[in-house]
Amino acid sequence: MNQPLVKVEALKKYFPVRSNRLFETKKQWVKAVDGIDLMIQSGETIGLVGESGCGKTTLVNVLLRLEDSTEGSIFFDGLDITRVSQKMLRDKVRKNIQIVFQDPFWSLNPRMLVRNVIGEPLSVHQKLSGLTLSEKVENLLDMVGLPKDSLYKYPHEFSGGQRQRIAIARALALEPKLVVLDEPTSSIDILSQAQILDLLQQLKEKLGLTYILISHDLSVVHYLSDRIIVMYLGKIVEQGPAEAIFSEPVHPYTQALFNAIPSLSMRNLSELRTIEGNVPSAINPPTGCRFHTRCPRAMPVCSEIEPKAVFVDQDHQAACHLLKP
Amino acid sequence: MTDQKKQSYFEIKDLSVGFRTFEGIKPVLNIEGLTINRGETYGLVGESGAGKTVLALTILGLLPKPAGMILNGSILFDGVDLLKQTDKQMAEIYRGKRLAMIFQDPMSTLNPVFTVGQQIQRVITRQEGLKGKICLKRSLELLDLVKLPDTSNLIDKYPHELSGGQRQRIIIAIALSCGAEFLIADEPTRNLDVTIQAGILKLIDELQRDFKMSVLFIGNNVSLVNIFCKNAGILYRGKLVEEGLSNCVVQNPLHPYTQTLISAIPRSKSEKLKFSKTVIKPEAENGCPYYSRCTIGKEDCFAHVPMLREFPTGSPTESLNTETISVQKAACFYAGETI
Numbered sequence A: 001m002n003q004p005l006v007k008v009e010a011l012k013k014y015f016p017v018r019s020n021r022l023f024e025t026k027k028q029w030v031k032a033v034d035g036i037d038l039m040i041q042s043g044e045t046i047g048l049v050g051e052s053g054c055g056k057t058t059l060v061n062v063l064l065r066l067e068d069s070t071e072g073s074i075f076f077d078g079l080d081i082t083r084v085s086q087k088m089l090r091d092k093v094r095k096n097i098q099i100v101f102q103d104p105f106w107s108l109n110p111r112m113l114v115r116n117v118i119g120e121p122l123s124v125h126q127k128l129s130g131l132t133l134s135e136k137v138e139n140l141l142d143m144v145g146l147p148k149d150s151l152y153k154y155p156h157e158f159s160g161g162q163r164q165r166i167a168i169a170r171a172l173a174l175e176p177k178l179v180v181l182d183e184p185t186s187s188i189d190i191l192s193q194a195q196i197l198d199l200l201q202q203l204k205e206k207l208g209l210t211y212i213l214i215s216h217d218l219s220v221v222h223y224l225s226d227r228i229i230v231m232y233l234g235k236i237v238e239q240g241p242a243e244a245i246f247s248e249p250v251h252p253y254t255q256a257l258f259n260a261i262p263s264l265s266m267r268n269l270s271e272l273r274t275i276e277g278n279v280p281s282a283i284n285p286p287t288g289c290r291f292h293t294r295c296p297r298a299m300p301v302c303s304e305i306e307p308k309a310v311f312v313d314q315d316h317q318a319a320c321h322l323l324k325p
Numbered sequence B: 001m002t003d004q005k006k007q008s009y010f011e012i013k014d015l016s017v018g019f020r021t022f023e024g025i026k027p028v029l030n031i032e033g034l035t036i037n038r039g040e041t042y043g044l045v046g047e048s049g050a051g052k053t054v055l056a057l058t059i060l061g062l063l064p065k066p067a068g069m070i071l072n073g074s075i076l077f078d079g080v081d082l083l084k085q086t087d088k089q090m091a092e093i094y095r096g097k098r099l100a101m102i103f104q105d106p107m108s109t110l111n112p113v114f115t116v117g118q119q120i121q122r123v124i125t126r127q128e129g130l131k132g133k134i135c136l137k138r139s140l141e142l143l144d145l146v147k148l149p150d151t152s153n154l155i156d157k158y159p160h161e162l163s164g165g166q167r168q169r170i171i172i173a174i175a176l177s178c179g180a181e182f183l184i185a186d187e188p189t190r191n192l193d194v195t196i197q198a199g200i201l202k203l204i205d206e207l208q209r210d211f212k213m214s215v216l217f218i219g220n221n222v223s224l225v226n227i228f229c230k231n232a233g234i235l236y237r238g239k240l241v242e243e244g245l246s247n248c249v250v251q252n253p254l255h256p257y258t259q260t261l262i263s264a265i266p267r268s269k270s271e272k273l274k275f276s277k278t279v280i281k282p283e284a285e286n287g288c289p290y291y292s293r294c295t296i297g298k299e300d301c302f303a304h305v306p307m308l309r310e311f312p313t314g315s316p317t318e319s320l321n322t323e324t325i326s327v328q329k330a331a332c333f334y335a336g337e338t339i
Helices: A056-063 A086-096 A114-125 A130-143 A148-152 A160-172 A190-207 A218-224 A242-247 A252-259 B002-007 B052-060 B087-094 B116-128 B132-145 B164-176 B194-211 B222-228 B246-251 B256-263 B299-303
Strands: A006-017 A028-040 A045-049 A071-076 A097-100 A178-182 A210-214 A227-232 A235-241 A309-313 A316-319 B008-021 B024-037 B041-045 B068-077 B099-102 B182-186 B214-219 B231-236 B239-245 B309-312 B327-330
Touching (some): A028 A235, A045 A056, A056 A178, A056 A210, A114 A130, A190 A218, A210 A218, A227 A242, A227 A252, A235 A252, B024 B068, B052 B068, B052 B099, B052 B214, B222 B231, B239 B256
Parallel strands (some): A045 A227, A097 A178, A178 A210, B041 B214, B099 B182, B182 B214
Antiparallel strands (some): A006 A071, A227 A235, B008 B024, B239 B327
C-alpha cells in the first residue's frame, strides 16, 4: 500500500475547564479527542459519524490546525503538521487542505462580492488579480454549476443550495488534495441536497479529491463515503468500509445509532430504537469502555478495562469486549 | 366519506393567505381543504418556503400583522371558526390551552434569562391561575411527564445548562401544560441528533396516545413523516399537491413532485440519486404551480390549475387497516405517471 495522504497517530486534544470554585487548584480538562489513530488514503471519502459532542469537529479543527493538538501527530503527505511553523503551514499545508462549512448562511461574508469570496484564496496564495482572477473565478463558478454572471453578486442574492456551491468553489479554488465537508447539506433542502451530493461526487471523480465528510445524516454518509469512522466521546469505536458497516455494524453503539435513523422502509415508530441516556460528560468520561453506561449489552468487564480495537474483518475494526480477535 | 364528515374535528376550507409586499399582495398559502380527525396525526411535508410554518401561524392566529393577510377561507376547530375569533379570544381560550405548538428550534425558543421552572410556571399561572406550591408541584409533574430526570434540580436551571434534547422536552412540557388537545409540531427534531430525535418522536407519540391529541406534524423529511403520521400531505408553494395515508403516499407517490422528493433521499452508494435537473420552463401563472420544474408537464398544465382529485389506491401494504377507506388525492393531470 502506498503512503497514506493523512496519518493520525495517538492524537489528543484537551480543553482546559475553568473551575467554578474560587480557589480550586486542580485543573480539569475536557477530553474532546482522546487518542485517535487513523489513516486516510488518497482518493477516499471518509465519513465521520457520531452524536454531537463526540469530538468530530474538534478532530477536524486539529487536522486543519485551527486548533493546536495537545499530544500526538498528524502526517499530511509525510509532513507532521502539528509541529510546522505558521509560515510553512501557509505555504505548504493550507492550500492543500480546505473546508466547506456547515452553514452557507454564515460562512460567506455578506459584504463581499462572489468574485472576492471565491477569489480571496487565489489572491492570497497565487497573487492573482484583475482579469486573470475573474477568469479563474468564472471557471470555478462554471465547475460548480453556477452562471457566470454571479461574479458580481452578493451572497444574499443566492439560495441555500447555491451558496453552498459558492462555498465549494472557494474550497476548490486552490486545487486542494483534501477537502473537509462539515455537514455540507444539513441546512439546505432535500432537493438541493441531492444536487449538492451529486456535484460533490462528480468533482471528486474529476479532480481526484479526498474528502472527510462529517454528517449526522447517515443517509448522506452512506451515499458519499467509502470508509466510515464512528466516534463516541473522543474515541473511535468502529471503522471500516462503508458497505460493511452499514450492512453489518458490529459495535453496539454503531448498531444503536443506525437503529435510530428513520428510513423509508420503516412503517411505524416502534421500529425506531433510541439509546437511553445522554452522552456522558467528556470531563470525567466513564472508566473502561466509554459506552458502557448506555450499552444494552454491557458486561462487568466493560466498566473496568478499556477495549482495544479488534479486526473483525480485513480493514474493519471495532473496540468492544464482545468481539474476539 | 360521510362518516369522516361527521366527526371532522379540525378542518381547513379554501384558506388563502397572502403577504403584503411592495409589489402587491403575494399569495403564500392556498389550501382547498385539509381535515384532521380527533386523535389523528397529520404530517405536512414541503421544502422551505412552501408555507408550512405560515399555516401553523395562521391556525394559532400568530400571523405577523399587518404584513400577513388572510384573504379567504375558514379554519374550523371543534365547530368554531378560528379565523373569526378576536385576538383576545384566541389568547384566552385557544392558544396555549386547547391549541399548542412546539416550535422549530429548541435552542432559541426558551428565554435564556429565566430558569426553566419560571418559564413553565408562567404559562400555568397565566392559563390556569395556579400559584405558589400547587404551581410548582404541577410543573414538576410536567417535567416527569416528558421523562426528564432529576426534576427538582432541573427546575432551577437555565436553558443554556441543558442539552438540545432536554430543551426540546421542556418545550413540549410547556406546550402540554394546559391540557392541549391539538398540537402543532413544527419540525420538532430539526438540529437534533438522530438518537435524540428518536427519543423526542417517541415521547410525542406516547403523549399523543395518552391524551388523545390530534397532531399536525410539520417536517421536511418524508421518512420521518411516514413513520410518525397516519396521514400525510405534500405542500408545494402553498398548495397541497398530494394527500393520503402516509404509507400510500411514500410507497406509491402520484404527483411528480412527491416522486422527486422521495427519490432525492440518498440511500446507498450503488443507487444513483434522482433529482430534477433544472428544467428551463416559464412560470405558469394561471396553471400548475409545479409546471416550471415538472418533467412531464404538458400544455394543459400551463393553462389550467389542476385540482386535488381522488385516486383509488390498491392497498400497497398488508399491514394497512382494511377498515379505513384510503383515499389518495393528487393535484396533477398526469398523476401516477412516473418521472
